[in-house]
Amino acid sequence: MALFAAILRSYRSPALLRNPIIGLMKFHSTVTKLTGHSSVFEFDEYKEAKAKMVDEALNAAVPVQHPDIIHKAMRYSLLGGGKRVLPVLCIASCELVGGDESLALPTACAFEMIHACSLIQDDLPCMDNADLRRGKPTSHKVFGEDAAVLAGDALLALAFEHIAAKTTKAVSSERVVRAIAEIGSAVGSLGVVAGQRMDIQSEGKEVTLRELEYIHAHKTARLFEATAVCGALMGGGNDIEVERLRKYAGSIGLLYQVVDDILDVTKSSEEMGKTAGKDLVSDKATYPKLMGIEGAKDFAAKLETQALEELAHFDAARAAPLYCFANFVAKRQR
Amino acid sequence: MALFAAILRSYRSPALLRNPIIGLMKFHSTVTKLTGHSSVFEFDEYKEAKAKMVDEALNAAVPVQHPDIIHKAMRYSLLGGGKRVLPVLCIASCELVGGDESLALPTACAFEMIHACSLIQDDLPCMDNADLRRGKPTSHKVFGEDAAVLAGDALLALAFEHIAAKTTKAVSSERVVRAIAEIGSAVGSLGVVAGQRMDIQSEGKEVTLRELEYIHAHKTARLFEATAVCGALMGGGNDIEVERLRKYAGSIGLLYQVVDDILDVTKSSEEMGKTAGKDLVSDKATYPKLMGIEGAKDFAAKLETQALEELAHFDAARAAPLYCFANFVAKRQR
Incomplete structure (x- = not known):
């Protein structure tokens, strides 16, 4: 202290x-x-405490019930050892503007449901056709393609239902409605869906840096933005705070993807738990491929700086978790 | 008059x-x-006026923009000449409890988006593997499977966004939040998704009447219920009114499916605009198959009576559209 x-x-x-x-x-x-290290107030503990809280809430939100296969498939992707990056960002954003973590918990869970849905779909035969995810067989390999698609739908619908039904009455309904509009927009045809489409469309083609950034801005950064925005909305943040957090999270989201690309070429398959170097082998566009490793690292540093600039406008003590979050995303090794 | x-x-x-x-x-x-006929106040005109209003709102809600293929696929299924059954039910439920049609319009549109999403997905190769829908090639046949799946996601996300962003301020945010929770629950793993899963799982197997009813209660009736419930919520209905409309719409939803099954065996392919008799040929369970044609017709009459019983508690003049709606569903020829 x-x-x-x-x-x-x-x-x-x-x-x-x-x-x-x-x-x-x-x-x-x-x-x-x-x-x-960056954890002036024990960021690892903070992160793990939030992740544990989210895990418990997610476990309770999706009990195994009829039809079993759908709920098992939902749980398989939802509780399968994710890093809980979005929920931590959501809760930390809520706390930054002065809200209690409990205000943002249902929203944090909703983003993990959306994330799980997007992973199931990205892996489908008609998309990336992936057999492994986090070192385990992908959803459609375990449950069949029809159940995987339906589990994805159910997770997406549950995300909206969960925020609407589970957010505490301490948050005004006006804010809940704003958050739902933000999430729908982030997930939809001008957000994650647009990014995923352009990602698939670009495979095997020459991709410019601008196109690569479009893909990641929509597929990843847009969801980070919505996560921080909704966390701040739940916490009672004003419009200026909400928009600062949007910018912070947008930079962090892009940073997350750049780091992913860098790790992909610098780490071995075993360490990553998925087929490393796969993107280079499959001729997929990545930041290191278009900028070189050093160029990508410089870009990552620039994105981190951009993100931190937004935090400078907040109370430094309250902002500590999000400083550390930025550092965590920048320095992560897997 | x-x-x-x-x-x-x-x-x-x-x-x-x-x-x-x-x-x-x-x-x-x-x-x-x-x-x-049942249209004491020109139900056909009423229905067409509501459908036109919904068509215009849907057309405006999904302009063609980048990425083109996603928005074209969304529009293909959304504006492709549907009967607008759910929107009419939604708006009529709103009006029954004294609300203006404008209060329910975004919600009515949202149900049509969800309906379009479910049609795209039902037709996928991993589901019913259908080539034709409403006499036209199915979405994945026109746009490819990946774009069809993404367009479905985008329509589902847009449904929630549309209600949250477009509902007039004359409706309290509390009611919007309640409606969103209702819709998420109706679409999710205990609603439409559950019905679709059991439908697929039952193909080629002996299905009992109870199992068939489970499928249709979840796949169809649950969405009808939510449609009427949300219409009534938007219109300012009290809890008793909302629950009466839930029962009305649940019976009408099941009725819709029973009539569909009856039409399938009594009408020719040309008249139906899809492969008629296909369900019998593919050994799929239907009401006529399990109850005989006359048994299915008796069941349909019982469902219509059950629905009408709920309307008896409302002002008769205001209830006229929903009396006629029940009759329309019962007597439709396609």
């Missing part, structure tokens, strides 16, 4: 406050220097 | 009011006798 107080004191010095960017970089590097 | 007033006078006689069931049957038969 003394360490944390010292860091906050240095961050709040008048000189640094005049230039928030320098301030936050200073904050960031001080944290890293003094603690050896 | 004089005719209508005469009918209402006869319906409101004290003797009939003491027994609302007899009252509504009398009302119904009087209408039919005096007009030669």
